[in-house]
Amino acid sequence: MFMKSSWIKILPIFILIFGFLFLDAKKEMKESVFVFNTKRKLEDNIEKIINDNKEKKMEVNKKVDDKFIYLEFSSDNKVFSYFINATTGEESNFEDFIKENKRNDFSKKINELIYLKYPKFIADILTVNNGNKVYKIENDKLIIYFENYVIEPVIEEELFLTIDFNEVKEYLDFSFVLNKEYQNENGYNFNKNKKAVALTFDDGPGGDKTNKIVELLEQNKAHATFFMVGNKMESGISVMKNVLDKGNEIGSHSYAHKSMKRQKINDLLSDEEKTKEIYHNITGKNLIYTRPPYGAINDKIKESLDTIFITWDLDTEDWLHRDKNYIVDYVMENVHDGDIILMHDLYDSTVEAVEELLPKLYAAGFQVVNISELANLKEQVLENHNIYRSIRKN
Ligand SMILES: [Zn+2]
Incomplete structure (x- = not known):
């Protein structure tokens, strides 16, 4: 009798302990299912993008600072780039990896560099958001290609801006290599080959x-x-x-x-x-x-x-x-x-x-x-x- 009643007394404690263990295991399982799903989504998205671009040449496929996967393809000298969020597995834009409270500062800086490089009649158009920007990431710099911007008179040459990471280092939400010596593109740096x-x-x-x-x-x-x-x-x-x-x-x-x-x-x-x-x-x-x-x-x-x-x-x-x-x-x-x-x-x-x-x-x-x-x-x-x-x- 004594034994039985003491078992009954401690039974709730056992139930509590097992309950906690069970909940914990469930939580862990949930997390691992989430991680598994994200990983699968990430892999699926990479595969889908590679498949969509199989006619093009793959230039880059790399993880940048655990923040995103950067995929780059080329075809007819044109650049195609993709950003996949490494945390969610979702396809994103380059803009998603600019610090949220620094997006205005980032675009102000880009506009300043556009006016440094290009004549006003071009810069006035490139700084207005009416075309398509393709972001290319290189080792220590970012290149923006401007596509489908309507400029008069029509410019035959490709419009792009090279931005050293030094210029935008406070605004970006991922880490990168910094070049000690760099020069901004300046329209007054005339070119002997032109x-x-x-x-x-x-x-x-x-x-x-x-x-x-x-x-x-x-x-x-x-x-x-x-x-x-x-x-x-x-x-x-x-x-x-x-x-x-x-x-x-x-x-x-x-x-x-x-x-x-x-x-x-x-x-x-x-x-x-x-x-x-x-x-x-x-x-x-x-x-x-x-x-x-x-x-x-x-x-x-x-x-x-x-x-x-x-x-x-x-x-x-x-x-x-x-x-x-x-x-x-x-x-x-x-x-x-x-x-x-x-x-x-x-x-x-x-x-x-x-x-x-x-x-x-x-x-x-x-x-x-x-x-x-x-x-x-x-x-x-x-x-x-x-x-x-x-x-x-x-
Ligand atoms: Zn005269």
């Missing part, structure tokens, strides 16, 4: 017209050389400083816009000295290029003046036509790699033409640069007493 032309403007400084052209150049990641008249310089000091501040150049267009051929050599020399001095007083720099008014030059002038003579091989005759459409069409039909293009920063029609021309030249693959940059891109050393109508590679 076409280039020098844009030149004569007869300024031309006040507001010059300033407007400088602004258009800046918006289009372009530079120009302005050949200015010596006796006009002191009335355009702020314009000249603005021209130089934005990476453009100034050359001499003589002191008083007289034909050099009709001047005595001594007068010519003293005029050039005057122009050089005025320019130096204003800018602290030296004039190294001269464009003779009307392009009028002969051997005697060439020998006498210590300067690099720059003429042109593409004359828009903008002073004569005063017609934006004529100028734009004429340039686009006749432009070649290495050309020096002549315009005047005096007319509204020229400003309007420049506004339309710069995007068109960019879309056609031309970099628009100043004379020194063109010489550098074409690997030419320009020399005093020589005349350059164009600057091309040997």
